[in-house]
Amino acid sequence: xxxxxxxxxxxxxxxxxxxxxxxxxxxxxxxxxxxxxxxxxxxxxxxxxxxxxxxxxxxxxxxxxxxxxxxxxxxxxxxxxxxxxxxxxxxxxxxxxxxxxxxxxxxxxxxxxxxxxxxxxxxxxxxxxxxxxxxxxxxxxxxxxxxxxxxxxxxxxxxxxxxxxxxxxxxxxxxxxxxxxxxxxxxxxxxxxxxxxxxxxxxxxxxxxxxxxxxxxxxxxxxxxxxxxxxxxxxxxxxxxxxxxxxxxxxxxxxxxxxxxxxxxxxxxxxxxxxxxxxxxxxxxxxxxxxxxxxxxxxxxxxxxxxxxxxxxxxxxxxxxxxxxxxxxxxxxxxxxxxxxxxxxxxxxxxxxxxxxxxxxxxxxxxxxxxxxxxxxxxxxxxxxxxxxxxxxxxxxxxxxxxxxxxxxxxxxxxxxxxxxxxxxxxxxxxxxxxxxxxxxxxxxxxxxxxxxxxxxxxxxxxxxxxxxxxxxxxxxxxxxxxxxxxxxxxxxxxxxxxxxxxxxxxxxxxxxxxxxxxxxxxxxxxxxxxxxxxxxxxxxxxxxxxxxxxxxxxxxxxxxxxxxxxxxxxxxxxxxxxxxxxxxxxxxxxxxxxxxxxxxxxxxxxxxxxxxxxxxxxxxxxxxxxxxxxxxxxxxxxxxxxxxxxxxxxxxxxxxxxxxxxxxxxxxxxxxxxxxxxxxxxxxxxxxxxxxxxxxxxxxxxxxxxxxxxxxxxxxxxxxxxxxx
RNA sequence: UGGGGCGUAGCCAAGUUGGCAAGGCACCGGAUUUUGAUUCCGGAUAUCGCAGGUUCGAGUCCUGCCGCCCCAACCA
Numbered sequence: 001x002x003x004x005x006x007x008x009x010x011x012x013x014x015x016x017x018x019x020x021x022x023x024x025x026x027x028x029x030x031x032x033x034x035x036x037x038x039x040x041x042x043x044x045x046x047x048x049x050x051x052x053x054x055x056x057x058x059x060x061x062x063x064x065x066x067x068x069x070x071x072x073x074x075x076x077x078x079x080x081x082x083x084x085x086x087x088x089x090x091x092x093x094x095x096x097x098x099x100x101x102x103x104x105x106x107x108x109x110x111x112x113x114x115x116x117x118x119x120x121x122x123x124x125x126x127x128x129x130x131x132x133x134x135x136x137x138x139x140x141x142x143x144x145x146x147x148x149x150x151x152x153x154x155x156x157x158x159x160x161x162x163x164x165x166x167x168x169x170x171x172x173x174x175x176x177x178x179x180x181x182x183x184x185x186x187x188x189x190x191x192x193x194x195x196x197x198x199x200x201x202x203x204x205x206x207x208x209x210x211x212x213x214x215x216x217x218x219x220x221x222x223x224x225x226x227x228x229x230x231x232x233x234x235x236x237x238x239x240x241x242x243x244x245x246x247x248x249x250x251x252x253x254x255x256x257x258x259x260x261x262x263x264x265x266x267x268x269x270x271x272x273x274x275x276x277x278x279x280x281x282x283x284x285x286x287x288x289x290x291x292x293x294x295x296x297x298x299x300x301x302x303x304x305x306x307x308x309x310x311x312x313x314x315x316x317x318x319x320x321x322x323x324x325x326x327x328x329x330x331x332x333x334x335x336x337x338x339x340x341x342x343x344x345x346x347x348x349x350x351x352x353x354x355x356x357x358x359x360x361x362x363x364x365x366x367x368x369x370x371x372x373x374x375x376x377x378x379x380x381x382x383x384x385x386x387x388x389x390x391x392x393x394x395x396x397x398x399x400x401x402x403x404x405x406x407x408x409x410x411x412x413x414x415x416x417x418x419x420x421x422x423x424x425x426x427x428x429x430x431x432x433x434x435x436x437x438x439x440x441x442x443x444x445x446x447x448x449x450x451x452x453x454x455x456x457x458x459x460x461x462x463x464x465x466x467x468x469x470x471x472x473x474x475x476x477x478x479x480x481x482x483x484x485x486x487x488x489x490x491x492x493x494x495x496x497x498x499x500x501x502x503x504x505x506x507x508x509x510x511x512x513x514x515x516x517x518x519x520x521x522x523x524x525x526x527x528x529x530x531x532x533x534x535x536x537x538x539x540x541x542x543x544x545x546x547x548x549x550x551x552x553x554x555x556x557x558x559x560x561x562x563x564x565x566x567x568x569x570x571x572x573x574x575x576x577x578x579x580x581x582x583x584x585x586x587x588x589x590x591x592x593x594x595x596x597x598x599x600x601x602x603x604x605x606x607x608x609x610x611x612x613x614x615x616x617x618x619x620x621x622x623x624x625x626x627x628x629x630x631x632x633x634x635x636x637x638x639x640x641x642x643x644x645x646x647x648x649x650x651x652x653x654x655x656x657x658x659x660x661x662x663x664x665x666x667x668x669x670x671x672x673x674x675x676x677x678x679x680x681x682x683x684x685x686x687x688x689x690x691x692x693x694x695x696x697x698x699x700x701x702x703x704x705x706x707x708x709x710x711x712x713x714x715x716x717x718x719x720x721x722x723x724x725x726x
Numbered sequence: 727u728g729g730g731g732c733g734u735a736g737c738c739a740a741g742u743u744g745g746c747a748a749g750g751c752a753c754c755g756g757a758u759u760u761u762g763a764u765u766c767c768g769g770a771u772a773u774c775g776c777a778g779g780u781u782c783g784a785g786u787c788c789u790g791c792c793g794c795c796c797c798a799a800c801c802a
Binding site for chain 2: 005006007011031032033035065067068071124125128129132133134135136137138139166167169170179180181182183185188189190191192193207209210211213214230231232233234235236237256258263311312313315316317318319320321322324325328329331332335336340342369370398400401409410411412413442443444450451453454455456515517518519520541542543544545546547548571572573597598600601602604605635636637640685688693695696698699700701702703705706710712713714715717718
C-alpha cells in the first residue's frame with residue numbers, strides 16, 4: 001500500500017473532527033444513478049467515499065439517485081452493487097434509494113411553498129428557457145411567481161397525483177432571476193412525469209430534480225461529507241439554499257474534487273453505450289471496456305484499481321492520467337501475487353532431433369522466484385511448441401533467441417542448438433529443428449557457458465489447447481475524443497489465436513491468474529468450457545526489446561502556452577477608503593509611497609482584499625507605524641502583526657510593538673548567538689556552503705531569522721552571517 | 727461576455743503561519759537475472775502560467791494579465 005497523501009478532503013475531515021462540527025462522525029455516500037454501468041472514473045468516487053469513511057471510522061451509504069424513472073432500470077441497480085462489492089466495499093445495511101424519501105421530500109416542498117420560497121409555474125420548457133436570461137443578462141420573473149401560496153400548494157398536489165399533463169407545470173424555488181449563478185435563477189425542482197418508477201411503481205406522477213433531492217437525501221441520512229466532482233461547484237450554493245430555507249438542523253457539506261481522466265479511454269456514458277449498441281465491443285463487460293465489469297472480465301484485480309486511485313491522488317485540477325500508469329499498477333499487482341507457467345500463444349513446432357520419439361521426462365519447476373506459490377511438474381519431450389516470434393531466419397542485431405546455428409536455453413530444461421528451420425512456399429516457418437545438450441539438464445551447463453537467451457516452451461504431448469484473446473487498448477490515440485472518437489478505434493484491440501499451455505494450468509482454480517512466462521498475464525474467460533479453454537490476456541509484460549527496435553516515437557511536445565502579452569504594469573486600483581487612509585497618514589508625517597505600499601501589500605493581506613468601508617485604523621496610527629519602521633525600531637515583518645491589532649482597536653503602534661515584543665534585534669551579541677545556533681544546527685549545510693555552495697546563504701539567513709522569530713535586522717544579520725561563514 | 731473553479735517536469739502530485747522546489751509514473755544509464763520481465767543502484771528533466779511589485783528572501787503575500795474547465799436540461 002502506498003503512503004497516503006493528506007489531501008484537501010482529508011484535511012477538511014480532520015478539521016471538522018477537530019472542531020467537533022459533526023461530533024467526530026464521518027458519514028459519506030456514493031450516489032450513482034442507475035442508468036448505466038460503473039466505469040473506472042466512478043472507481044475514484046467510490047474509493048474516495050468508501051475509503052475515507054473507513055479510514056476515519058465512519059460509514060458510507062450506497063444510495064441510488066433514482067429521480068428520473070425514464071432513464072433508469074433495475075438491471076443497473078444490480079450491476080452497480082456487484083461492481084462495488086467486487087472492489088471490496090461494503091455498505092452494510094445502508095442501502096438507500098432517493099425514492100425512499102419521496103414522501104418526505106414532497107412534505108418539505110410544501111413547507112417551502114408555505115414559506116413563500118417556492119411556487120408552481122406553468123411556463124413551458126421553451127418559455128422558461130427564454131426567460132432564464134443568459135450568463136451576462138438577468139432573467140425575468142415568471143408571471144406565476146407571485147401567485148398565492150395556497151394556489152401553489154393545491155397545484156403541487158395535482159402534479160404529484162397526475163392531475164396535470166406532463167410538462168405543463170413545475171415547482172420552482174423562488175430565489176433570484178438576476179443571480180449571477182445561473183443555478184440560482186428560480187430553478188425548477190419538481191417536474192411532472194407520468195412514468196412508472198422501477199422502485200416505487202406508479203405512486204408518483206411528479207419527481208424531484210437532482211439539486212433538491214440530493215441535499216435532502218444527504219440531510220435525511222445524516223451524511224456529513226457530500227463529496228462529488230468539480231462540475232457541481234456551481235450547485236453548492238443551491239444545495240445550501242434548500243437546506244437553509246427548510247431550516248434543517250443537520251447540514252452536510254459538499255466538497256468537490258476533480259474527476260479522473262485517462263488517456264486512450266472514453267468515459268462518457270453516452271459513448272460507452274454507443275460502443276455496446278454499435279457492436280464495437282461485445283457488451284458492457286467486454287474486456288476492452290473501461291467499465292468495472294470490463295476490467296473484472298479482463299482479469300484486473302480490484303486491488304490494482306484501488307491502488308491506482310490512491311496513487312493518482314485527489315485534487316481540484318482537471319487532469320488526465322496516462323493509461324500506462326494504470327497498466328503498470330495492474331502488472332505490479334499481478335507480478336507479486338500470481339504463479340508462473342508456460343504457454344505458447346502463436347505456436348511453431350520445435351523438434352529435438354537427438355531425442356528418441358518416445359522420450360518423456362518431467363521437470364519440477366517453481367511457480368514463482370520469490371513468493372511461495374508452490375511447484376508443478378512440467379513434462380518434456382521430443383516435440384515442443386515454441387513461440388513463433390522467438391524464431392528468426394536472419395537474426396537482427398541484438399537478437400537473443402533462436403536462429404540457425406544459435407543456442408538458447410529452454411526455460412528450466414536444456415540448452416538447444418538450432419540445426420535448421422523449415423519454411424513453406426510462402427516463407428512461413430513451419431518447423432524448427434534442434435539438438436539438445438544432455439549435460440545442461442535443468443538449464444545450466446557444467447562448463448559454465450550461458451546462451452544469450454532463454455525461451456519458453458510447452459511439450460506437444462499433453463499440452464492444453466487454448467483460445468487466446470489478446471486484448472489491446474480500445475483506442476489507438478491517447479485522446480480519442482479529439483475529432484470523431486469512432487475514427488480513433490484501434491482495429492487491433494483484439495487478436496484471437498490458438499495456442500497451448502502446459503498441463504499444470506488445467507489443475508488450477510477457475511479464477512486463478514497466471515503469468516505466462518515472457519508473454520504476459522492471463523486468466524480464464526467465462527466463455528471457457530470443459531474442453532475448450534479460453535484465456536484473456538490481462539496485460540503484457542514490459543517489453544524492452546519491442547521498444548528498442550522501432551525508432552523511438554517521442555510524444556509530440558505539447559504546444560507551449562501562448563505567452564501573456566504584457567501591456568505594461570497597470571496602476572493598482574485604490575478604494576476611496578484606502579486613498580483617504582494614505583492621505584491622512586501622509587498628513588501625519590509619513591511618506592505617501594510607504595503608506596501606499598503598506599496599504600496595498602500588508603493591509604489588503606490582513607483584510608483579504610481592498611478596504612471598502614469604515615476601517616478601524618487611522619492615518620496617524622499608520623504614520624506612527626511607518627515612523628517605527630523608518631527609525632529601525634521594527635523591521636518590515638513586524639508590520640502585519642501590528643496592523644492586525646490596530647484593526648481591532650485604536651492603539652499607539654509603539655505600545656503594540658512593545659506589548660508584542662516585536663522590536664527589531666540588531667544587538668551584535670544576540671545576533672551572533674543566533675547565527676552560531678543556526679550554524680550548529682545545520683552542519684551538513686554548513687559543509688556544503690564551505691564546499692562552495694554559496695547559494696545556501698539564503699538558507700542560513702532563513703534559519704537565523706527563524707531563530708530570531710523574524711525580528712532580526714536583515715542587514716545586521718547578513719553582516720554577521722557573512723563574517724561567521726567566512 | 728457574468729459567475730464558479732484550476733494552472734508546480736512528458737503525466738499525476740506534495741508544498742498550511744514567506745526560509746535548500748517532496749514523492750510516484752514515464753525517460754536515460756549501470757548491476758543482478760534460467761522471463762529482453764522482476765529487483766537493485768545511479769542520472770537527467772521545473773523560466774512553480776506570464777509580467778510587475780512588497781521583502782534580506784516569494785511556488786507561497788499584493789497588483790495586472792494570459793490560458794484551460796464548469797454553469798444558460800423540466801439530466802445527474
